[in-house]
Amino acid sequence: MGQVRESGPAFQHLALMVRDIEASHRFYTEALGFEQCASIDRPGVDFRFYRGAPDRHHDFALVQTPDPSAFPAADTKWNMLDNRVGINHIAICYPTREEFLTRLRVLKEQGVEFRQRGNHGMTHSVYVSDPDGNGIEVLYELPEEVWVNDVHGALNYWQDMPLDGDEALTDPTDYPVFSGSAQ
Ligand SMILES: [Fe+2]
The missing domain is CATH 3.30.720.110 (Signal recognition particle alu RNA binding heterodimer, srp9/1)
Incomplete structure (x- = not known):
């Protein structure tokens, strides 16, 4: 993400709601190589920003969902043609x-x-x-x-x-x- 094209609309960033922001933080930083560059300064909100290089303000954000128990992780193994929307x-x-x-x-x-x-x-x-x-x-x-x-x-x-x-x-x-x- 974050690549500048000469013309036309382009996806610029992504914000993901997550069950466990510490687990997601480790995955996106340690496994994928992003760095955290900022966070929202608001009590009770855990909203963190990440980028792959310092010449961009941010590529994506992780947001701790308020009640992760509402979204139990039955199967976290992705398959390309799973029956899903989104x-x-x-x-x-x-x-x-x-x-x-x-x-x-x-x-x-x-x-x-x-x-x-x-x-x-x-x-x-x-x-x-x-x-x-x-x-x-x-x-x-x-x-x-x-x-x-x-x-x-x-x-x-x-x-x-x-x-x-x-x-x-x-x-x-x-x-x-x-x-x-x-x-
Ligand atoms: Fe693809």
């Missing part, structure tokens, strides 16, 4: 392949389960769950020339990648270039 997943982009590879290792060190992983045509992505079961896609973008001439083709491409073991920490670069008719 957010399917939230994508977090790392700026380079090297940072993506580092993030894969850190996620595993933190005990975060890879729910799904693959070459997605225009990104290499791994999907995990946050502590409340929200789907989080961790990715880096492939070069623009890979997908710019055929976004439909790139979005329909999927190659499964290993979820566990040493192979889960590798990232092949022999990805296809899409040049279909959607121009």
Whole structure:
């Protein structure tokens, strides 16, 4: 999030209501690498702001829900095609392949389960769950020339990648270039 585009509307930030703000804080800082940059100064309110780099004011916020007992966590394991409405997943982009590879290792060190992983045509992505079961896609973008001439083709491409073991920490670069008719 927070990437500036040349024109048109863009998602700018996200605010998540959470069951346990300390657990979510640890996940988003220690596993995903964000820093807390501010909080709301109001008694009885736990509303914290986070960013991935200091050249942005904030990328997202976590908000402690007042009564988490109203939202018991029956199953916090996310699946792409779960029967639900609302957010399917939230994508977090790392700026380079090297940072993506580092993030894969850190996620595993933190005990975060890879729910799904693959070459997605225009990104290499791994999907995990946050502590409340929200789907989080961790990715880096492939070069623009890979997908710019055929976004439909790139979005329909999927190659499964290993979820566990040493192979889960590798990232092949022999990805296809899409040049279909959607121009
Ligand atoms: Fe996605």
